[in-house]
Amino acid sequence: MRDWFDVKDYGAVGDGTTVDTKAIQAAIDDCFGAGGGYVVFAGGTFVSGTIILKSNVYLQVNPSATLLANPDIGDYPDGTHYNRYINEKDMDKCFIYAEDAANLGIVGQGEINGNAESFPNEGSIYRPMMMRFLRCRNIHIKGVRLYNSTAWTTAFLDSENIWCEDLDIRNDRRYNGDGLDYDGCKNVFISNCKIWGTDDNLCLQASSKAYPMQNVHITNCHFTSICAGIRIGLKSVGDISNVVIHNCTFENVWREGIKIECTEGGSITDIIAQGLVMRNVTRPVFIILNNRLDTIGSSIGLAAMPEIGSMERIHLSDILATDDEEMNNTHFRFTDDMMGCPSFAGIRVDACDSHPIRDLTMKNITYTFVGGVKKEDIPAEYPKVWDMRYGHPGQVSENYYPTWSRATFMDIRNVERLVLDGMKFHALKEDTRDSYILENCKSLKEDITEY
Template sequence: MQDLYDVRSYGAKGDGTTVDTKAIQRAIDDCFAAGGGSVVLSGGTFVAGTLFLRSNVYLQINASAILLASPHISDYPDGTHYNRYVNEKDMDKCFIYAENAVNIGVVGQGEINGNAESFPNEGSIDRPMMIRFLRCKNIRVTGLRLYNSTAWTTAFLDSENIWCIDLDIRNDKKYNGDGLDYDGCKNVFVSNCKILGTDDNLCLQASSKDYPMKNVHIANCHFTSICAGIRIGLKSVGDISNVVIHNCTFENVWREGIKIECTEGGSMTDIIAQSLIMRNVTRPIFILLNNRLDVIGSSVGLTEMPEIGRLERITISDLIATDDEEMFNTHYRFTDDVMGSPSFNGIRVDACESHPIRDLTLRNILYTSAGGVKKEDIPAEYPKVYDMRGDHSEKVSENYYPTWSRTTFMDVRNVERLSLDGLRFQALREDTRESYRIENCTMIKEEIKEW
């Protein structure tokens, strides 16, 4: 059995101009037919449209090679699934795709480039994602430079046993610049990755009750994002559980560092994040339990307003978050999309009073906030989280509103069995707001210091 399939032997030019899709696909198909192996790109820039990966086949991009997305949307056929956000239903094209495959990988020390400059910036079907795998098992994406995707870099859907290791992801040219996105996956291992993007760097979601998101390990990664560093939820029709985040750094994240939001009726339980360093992160911690439907980002499969789900057994510990002078600026995504400002920053935890978060621990947190906001500049009324199936105020506290914080450092509402241990706060500039608020919580322990 032949193990290595050099795409040049199939007629691929690798000259940066010729579209080599057919040659690369023939190599993949022959490798699959022979029982598996590696399809190798080396010594050139190989332009291609959609490539369909098969079971037992590894696409290997060597250090001397670049796999460059074709600038022609006609090179990206249909049949590569769809994006599961109702507000992004048109972004269904894909560069590298696999479905119902096992033992697959995209590996090497080379570069995959999405050619973002050749495509529109937002709201168009003419933006193929870089990698999408649907219902696959035993997946490895390792060692690569994943640059300039036109939308999300990766989407792993309803899959299991996934290793994403030693990746350099840069997705800062277009809207929807996510890094690693997992929906309904189990046994996920992410380590030694550096992610830069215009949207969430890493997402864990569950848009179906049939495919829970569980057994996730994230370690030794660095995040820089115009939106969130690590986002758990929003799409949470199904359950998300057993998540460990360890030894990670966050720098220049204009919305949230760790963002946990149970919004679509499922449950999120057993999540630990520890040993984290954050520099210039507008909201180091954001945790919210609510319900929603007809707003940005709801799951395609969600047809009616869900009952509020469960958010339980969450621990965040050993965190140092530090602002510097940069955080006195208002930060934008591209020209006019405000992502963060001094009045927006702080730790926020909130839920509907009738559906509290349970068993939340915040321990050993040293937070130096920018501060400098005057109390009179903040609206007096801070909206509540409501059960949206019943009567509610016109102004509702939810995932993107309000865009200000009641307190300088931390605002926690509606938690049963809350433990605050070893929290220390300070501000760079005097702030006339309250330093922190704890409201409608049953406490296990409370130790907070300011200086």
């Protein structure tokens, strides 16, 4: 039985100029027809538009090979499934695509390059994502370098049994520069990955009740992001649960290190993040339980303002977060999209008075913040989280607002059964705001030291 299908045997040239899309797809189709195996790229730069990956087929990109996205958008047909954000529903182009397939993947030590500079920077459907898997099973992405996608690097949708290992992801030249995105997936294993991007490095979401996000393991990874490092939620129509984050580093993350947002009526429960080291992360932890329906960021299937969902059993421990002089600066995405500044920084947890977060533990966290903010330089009124189904003020506390913090290190509001144990705070510069604020927190255990 033949297991290896070299794309050059099908007429692929690999000279960096000739378009090899048809030859590559022919090799994949023959591999699938033969019962499966490896489609091999070696010794060249292979230019291609959309290729459809199939069951029992692995792409093997050898160290001597690059798979480069064709700059001609005409080589990317429709029908490779849309993004699930309301404001991005037309982004239906994709470089590598698989649907209803099993036992497939991409391996090797070579490079897949999205050729980002050849496409628009934002606001266009003519930006093919690097890879998307829809309703697939048993997916392995291992060892490859994933560079310069025009939008998200990966999207795994309604899929299960996914391994992403030993990946070098760099997506820092265009908007929507996500690294690993999972929506409605279960049994996900992520290890030994380095991710650098202009948007969230790693996302876990559930845009449908039919497909919960569950059983996720993230270990030994490094994150650098203009936006967030690890984001759990925002899209949370369905439930997200059973997530373990362990032994990871974060460096130069201009918004949040760990960001947990239950905003669309589902639940986020049973999350553990332990053994994290953060350097220059604007907000090491941000957690919010609320409800929203917005033209930016909400799920496509969300037609009306949802009830507030639930958030329970979140355990964050053994975290070192340290600022240096870099964090005196205001940081932007590209030219004018402000991401973070000293007055925006700090650990923040918030919820509606009538829908508190339950069973939150933060233990052994040492946070060295650059400081230097004067209380008189921030607004006196700090908005609350409201149930948005009913009357509310014009400005409310939500996922992207307010853009300042009322406490130097930590602000926690509306939590039942809150445990703070071994919390140590230090400011490099004098900061005249309250050091920390705990408001409407019940069954509180508190051990906080400022030095």
